[in-house]
Each structure stands twice: as C-alpha cells, then as structure tokens.
Amino acid sequence: MSESCNTYHECCLYFTANSLARQVNEMAEDAFKITGLAPSYAHLMLLLIEEPGLSQNILSDRMNLKASTMTRFIDKLMQKGYVERVQEGRSVYIYPTESGKSLKKSINQALSILFDNYCEVMGKDFAVKLTADIHKANTILKE
Template identity: 55%
Template sequence: MSKLSKISRECCLYFTANSFVRIISEMADEEFRFIGLAPSYAYLMLLVVDQPGSSQNELSKKMNLKSSTLTRFFDKLVQRGLVERIQNGREINIYATDKGHKTRVLIDSALNNLHKKYSLVLGENFATKLTADINKATNFMNGE
C-alpha cells in the first residue's frame, strides 16, 4: 500500500465513519438479537415509548431517516403489535402498545450491554467523548 493511500484512508471521514459503523453495528446486532429487534427498531421503540403521540415526521427527524423508511419500520412494528398509528387530521401519531411498553426493559438491557462492550474496548471516557463528538458533528451536518 502506498503512503498516499494510507494517509487518504485515515483522513477520510467517509471511510473511517463507515468502517466504524460496520464494527459497532456488528456489536449492536449481537446484543439486540435476543430481543428480536434490530437496533434501529429498538431505538425507535424507545422514542415512541418516551414520547407518546409523536408524529411520524417528528420521529423521522429524530432518527435522521426518511419518512418512507420510517413508514416501513412502523409497518413491521404494527404487525408485531408493538405500536399503533392514530390518524389525527393530516397527521399520524404513534403510540406504543402495552406489548411495546414491555419491550422497554429488554431494550434498556441490550443498550446497557452494548455500552459495556464498546466501553471495554474503547475505554469509558473515550467512548463517552466519542459519542458526544459524533452527536455534535451530526447536528452540525444537519444544520442544527
């Protein structure tokens, strides 16, 4: 490998971010496998449980996903009996069902296990700072 390609790869936010995402996604998939929800679905469930009646549009912004993607997510969550959609004029509000509320404990456990796992590798302080920095960068990129 030439020196230039190594430097370009190490200095490219796109490459390094995607490389990191693949690693952390594998860890997350492993931790969430036992609850039967992909990590993105689980995080969406947390938002729905914590913010009942949020509109699909609000949740789309919070998840940084297109509304059409969230529609597919909600189709699956409705099918599994975890959420319900309630039409309110032109807006659709999302609520967790009783079954959806019960998943909260399992999701919290999986998140806690994931946090322990990556903090063990990265160190608690670095993991906390990295999370805050990535969140800040995401907000900048979204114009917030």
C-alpha cells in the same frame, strides 16, 4: 485535507464514519438479540416509549431517516403489535401498545450490554468522549 494523514481512507469522514457504523452495527445486532428487535427498531421503540404520540415525520427527523423508511419501520412494528397509528388529518401519530411498552426493560438491558462491550474494547473515557463528539457533529450537520 489534513496534512497528517497517510491515506484518504483514514482522513475522510465518509470512509471512517461508515466503517465505524458497520462495526458498531455488528456489536449492536448481537447485544440486541435479547430484545427480539434489530437495533434500529429498538431505537425507534425507545423514542416512542419516551414520547408517545410523535408523528412519523418527527420520528424520521429524530433518527435521520427518510419518511419512506419510517413508514416501513412503523409497518413492521405494527405487524409485531408494538405500536399503533392514529391518523389525524394528514399526519399520523404513533403510540406504543402495552406490549410495546413492555420492551423497555430488555432494550435498556441491551443498551447496557452494548455500552459495556465497546467500553471494554475502547476504554470508557474514549468511548464516551467519541460518542459525545459524534452527537455534536450530528447536531451541527442537521443545521
């Protein structure tokens, strides 16, 4: 443990990362209201619009979610008519529908709003650097 911390709560990556996720979730839920989707579903849609035909397996890997969670996410996006499943052998490939693709604009807009919001509070430089570092950590942890 780092010697420069008063309490474990500020120097444990588990505690701090979860806290941050919860706080940013709150902002994100707000910003993504205009899309009609929860932020994680919007994230998934964006992946699919960029690369149609990814398998569920790959999708869960990209988002660091378990396969079972991905099944449920896709179920819900199908219900809303935003994606379709194409089964080939044991794999299932996911494609956005036209109506799914049409979400792109509002999702990007929501991302922009969210970005502006947290930059306003934390300062842009710090926010961008922090995000890049967290991304780096994610990459490393994925082995």
